[in-house]
Amino acid sequence: MIAGMSHEPARASAIADLMRAGREMSRLSMVFRYAIAEQLGLTVSDLECLDYLADVESATAGQIAERTNLTTGAVTSMLRRLQQAGYVRAERDPADRRRVIVTLRPERAAELERPYEGFAKRAKQLIEGYNVDEVMLLARHYDRMQAMYLAELDRLRNGLPEAGVA
Amino acid sequence: MIAGMSHEPARASAIADLMRAGREMSRLSMVFRYAIAEQLGLTVSDLECLDYLADVESATAGQIAERTNLTTGAVTSMLRRLQQAGYVRAERDPADRRRVIVTLRPERAAELERPYEGFAKRAKQLIEGYNVDEVMLLARHYDRMQAMYLAELDRLRNGLPEAGVA
DNA sequence: TGCGGTTATCTTAATGACTAAGATAACTTT
DNA sequence: AAAGTTATCTTAGTCATTAAGATAACCGCA
Numbered sequence: 001m002i003a004g005m006s007h008e009p010a011r012a013s014a015i016a017d018l019m020r021a022g023r024e025m026s027r028l029s030m031v032f033r034y035a036i037a038e039q040l041g042l043t044v045s046d047l048e049c050l051d052y053l054a055d056v057e058s059a060t061a062g063q064i065a066e067r068t069n070l071t072t073g074a075v076t077s078m079l080r081r082l083q084q085a086g087y088v089r090a091e092r093d094p095a096d097r098r099r100v101i102v103t104l105r106p107e108r109a110a111e112l113e114r115p116y117e118g119f120a121k122r123a124k125q126l127i128e129g130y131n132v133d134e135v136m137l138l139a140r141h142y143d144r145m146q147a148m149y150l151a152e153l154d155r156l157r158n159g160l161p162e163a164g165v166a
Numbered sequence: 167m168i169a170g171m172s173h174e175p176a177r178a179s180a181i182a183d184l185m186r187a188g189r190e191m192s193r194l195s196m197v198f199r200y201a202i203a204e205q206l207g208l209t210v211s212d213l214e215c216l217d218y219l220a221d222v223e224s225a226t227a228g229q230i231a232e233r234t235n236l237t238t239g240a241v242t243s244m245l246r247r248l249q250q251a252g253y254v255r256a257e258r259d260p261a262d263r264r265r266v267i268v269t270l271r272p273e274r275a276a277e278l279e280r281p282y283e284g285f286a287k288r289a290k291q292l293i294e295g296y297n298v299d300e301v302m303l304l305a306r307h308y309d310r311m312q313a314m315y316l317a318e319l320d321r322l323r324n325g326l327p328e329a330g331v332a
Numbered sequence: 333t334g335c336g337g338t339t340a341t342c343t344t345a346a347t348g349a350c351t352a353a354g355a356t357a358a359c360t361t362t
Numbered sequence: 363a364a365a366g367t368t369a370t371c372t373t374a375g376t377c378a379t380t381a382a383g384a385t386a387a388c389c390g391c392a
Contacts, residue, residue: 014301015293021308028315029192035322074350098358098369122314127181135180142187149194152285156201240379264340264387
């Protein structure tokens with residue numbers, strides 16, 4: 001149909017490779033995250049929470065519950081854990097005293113990054129072997145994958161209006 | 167240093183974009199997996215086990231324990247769950263009667279694929295927009311990322327001989 | 333053949349994160 | 363000030379998981 005008809009088999013097999021590699025990478029990224037959490041003596045939820053706090057600097061318990069897909073009750077005990085371990089400071093919002101404002105203790109932030117350092121270094125080396133176009137292709141691809149995940153999550157949670165193509 | 171010096175800032179920002187997008191995608195893939203498991207009324211470990219069985223056709227309890235990073239005790243009760251739910255058949259190996267051989271019931275396999283179907287369809291559409299070179303770049307990238315994950319997992323679990331660069 | 337050592341799984345008890353339901357406290361509107 | 367809403371906490375119970383050890387089966391060797 002398009003150019004390169006004679007390469008269709010190669011293309012089909014490349015696509016199959018890509019799909020398989022994508023699934024396997026997704027699985028490994030999850031195993032990796034579990035391993036990091038275990039190494040830090042945390043649960044994956046704890047790690048998720050701390051990563052979130054590193055991003056946003058401070059959040060309320062309710063925001064954390066939403067982000068981590070936990071109930072507020074679970075967040076309460078998670079925050080107790082994380083406070084006890086000294087990762088986090090929690091205090092009531094003076095402006096709205098129902099709210100609990102949680103912040104990551106900055107002196108502990110580096111400690112959370114440490115297990116990722118080896119990975120980050122390797123990733124950087126890998127990416128430095130790419131030219132700008134390749135980097136942009138990858139980033140654009142990741143962004144599109146993100147959009148897909150979000151759309152599918154929406155579909156899974158609210159009804160499932162079947163990804164309409166037409 | 168190399169060609170395209172004047173594009174260095176664009177390149178640096180593209181790299182930053184890629185790293186950020188990669189992290190976010192990894193996070194979303196995990197959230198997605200949790201959502202799928204929840205929709206099927208399974209734990210993530212159950213899903214991992216069933217995906218594994220779909221790959222290998224049959225495995226012993228011990229192999230499943232290794233693959234899922236669970237203790238054999240946890241695998242025992244997981245298998246009870248999965249048998250009860252009819253996903254899996256488990257029987258002793260006649261050749262070595264200590265072993266329990268587990269197989270996925272083929273008639274239930276499709277059911278497990280269903281939640282992924284929307285995602286798979288979208289992914290296929292996305293990939294069909296790429297040319298062969300792009301697909302191969304992506305697949306190669308994924309393969310390298312897999313290798314990185316495996317190397318880092320090794321480092322995390324056995325000592326940590328610090329990813330030597332020099 | 334039978335004995336020691338090893339392997340593979342299962343059992344049991346305890347742990348701990350999580351959920352659901354509802355209580356408490358604080359803010360907002362009228 | 364009362365009613366309604368919002369944000370978090372409490373409590374009780376569930377369930378996957380772990381750790382330790384029991385059980386059963388295999389293998390090699392005397």
